[in-house]
Amino acid sequence: MNFIELFTKNEYDHRPILRKNGHDFTLEEIKKFVAFQTEKFLKSDIKNVVLFADSNFDFIINFLGAVFARKEIILLTDKTRLSQLDVDYILPENYSEISIPDYKFCQINPKEIFITLFTSGSTFSPKKFKKSLYNLLAESKDIYEQFYKKYSSDKTTVVATTNPAHMFSLTFYFILPLEHCYLIDTERVNFPEELDLKKNYILISTPAFLDRITDYELKSSPEIIFTAGSKLKKETFEVFEKNSVVVDIYGSTETSTIAYRTKSNDERLTIIDNVKLDTSADVITVESEYFLEDKLTIADAYEMVSDNQFILKNRTDRIVKILEKRVLLSEIESIINRHEFVKENYCLKHGDNLAAAVILNEKGREFFIKNGKLKTVQNIKNFCKNYSEIQPKKWKFLPEIPTTQCGKIDKEKIEKIFDLNLSLPFIISKKIEQNSLELKLIFYKNSNFFNGHFENFPIVPGVVQLFYVNFFTENMLGIKLPLTEAKKVKFSNIIPPDEEVILTIKNKENSIEYTYLSDDKIYSSGIFVK
Numbered sequence: 001m002n003f004i005e006l007f008t009k010n011e012y013d014h015r016p017i018l019r020k021n022g023h024d025f026t027l028e029e030i031k032k033f034v035a036f037q038t039e040k041f042l043k044s045d046i047k048n049v050v051l052f053a054d055s056n057f058d059f060i061i062n063f064l065g066a067v068f069a070r071k072e073i074i075l076l077t078d079k080t081r082l083s084q085l086d087v088d089y090i091l092p093e094n095y096s097e098i099s100i101p102d103y104k105f106c107q108i109n110p111k112e113i114f115i116t117l118f119t120s121g122s123t124f125s126p127k128k129f130k131k132s133l134y135n136l137l138a139e140s141k142d143i144y145e146q147f148y149k150k151y152s153s154d155k156t157t158v159v160a161t162t163n164p165a166h167m168f169s170l171t172f173y174f175i176l177p178l179e180h181c182y183l184i185d186t187e188r189v190n191f192p193e194e195l196d197l198k199k200n201y202i203l204i205s206t207p208a209f210l211d212r213i214t215d216y217e218l219k220s221s222p223e224i225i226f227t228a229g230s231k232l233k234k235e236t237f238e239v240f241e242k243n244s245v246v247v248d249i250y251g252s253t254e255t256s257t258i259a260y261r262t263k264s265n266d267e268r269l270t271i272i273d274n275v276k277l278d279t280s281a282d283v284i285t286v287e288s289e290y291f292l293e294d295k296l297t298i299a300d301a302y303e304m305v306s307d308n309q310f311i312l313k314n315r316t317d318r319i320v321k322i323l324e325k326r327v328l329l330s331e332i333e334s335i336i337n338r339h340e341f342v343k344e345n346y347c348l349k350h351g352d353n354l355a356a357a358v359i360l361n362e363k364g365r366e367f368f369i370k371n372g373k374l375k376t377v378q379n380i381k382n383f384c385k386n387y388s389e390i391q392p393k394k395w396k397f398l399p400e401i402p403t404t405q406c407g408k409i410d411k412e413k414i415e416k417i418f419d420l421n422l423s424l425p426f427i428i429s430k431k432i433e434q435n436s437l438e439l440k441l442i443f444y445k446n447s448n449f450f451n452g453h454f455e456n457f458p459i460v461p462g463v464v465q466l467f468y469v470n471f472f473t474e475n476m477l478g479i480k481l482p483l484t485e486a487k488k489v490k491f492s493n494i495i496p497p498d499e500e501v502i503l504t505i506k507n508k509e510n511s512i513e514y515t516y517l518s519d520d521k522i523y524s525s526g527i528f529v530k
Contacts, residue, residue, distance in 0.1 A: 032099030037065025206407025229407020
């Protein structure tokens, strides 16, 4: 039974299907809210409804209302993309507690309801992609048969760290659980410490978020973990598969689910039932009912190892030209990863140069703190020149590789980091909570902002301190601040090069409070007005 039938029949009206702030709403109650939104949409001649997912509960009510009003749905995760829309649209308010009892929902043809999503693909420019509701229902049916039906009960609760405006979350967290009357917890988990999963929970998450959870001691383990967006690291996979069924999904916004793996020690991906691969093609070429086109291609090279399993090789779109030579970025990354200081890295072409964003392991961090950036870079380059004549010219050392909400490498954010004219402080450790950020960092002596400030007595300029409060608030808490709105700024002590400094940032209702300090002194403090 798909969710259209759920709303046109009364068989499951007693079942709780959505949870908000600890309160469970039955299907009958949800129908009344959806009916009101449906009637609101029907009063407008505008064809398109734009939905964000600031609130999962509001998103679900508005999505269903738009479906039954036969509107075309446009899903956005970033409100700045509104300016890129070339159509008239309805931007609905939050759902209303006003309800219409005994509303008669009409049957609709899911092939006539269209959903537009945005995907960045392999470039920095967002690309529009359209699917029908039928495509989503077809994927939902297959995923249920292959996983949910096998590993879970109908009393399972589904919780997510992901945004339902993304393709993966839309299907796994919303469409599929709704169809089968699982209870959907609409409180999105934003931080690892918020997780308190019981055994009969299904967790929808990304590899980046799961990596962060391993730093916390979970009180219990979910029944199933579904993850997608990038390959799940082996060490993270191993932590969770001890107590949960872990399903690492391979696919894309355009193709939806293609294949999966359920074992950390197995690189083979098993093709989902009812998905076909064109094995005569050099790159992944897919046929399924999960999209409107006959076939779609992803720039991933692969090798079939059985009738329904394959191993991924390299992305063909990660070949770039550096100094007139063709360079495979994943190959350079593999070389850098072999160095004894490196935990992980990501390479890209920045301008005409090869650039590397690197996460150091504990040994690498100790070397950096003792010897500085220049010697750390030289040490890694001396190692790499034994394997490749092409090496990164630009290096940034980060606490983690930035990822998007759907768990993919955030290429745009990495580009912006390399665009910085200022030297980036070295971050020793990072702690993020719901309304606060704590960074232990070093402004290392070779930083370019020490030039001329001052020749024989270098100190960190006050404007640099303010800039990095703004920078880290935006990049780690997602809050952009105007530099001109700094208040009550006080510089109490100077920050010399190579001093370990703690930067605390607290997110208040109308302001951001920050402090640079150490164990025995405060260097500076102030407030940014939002």
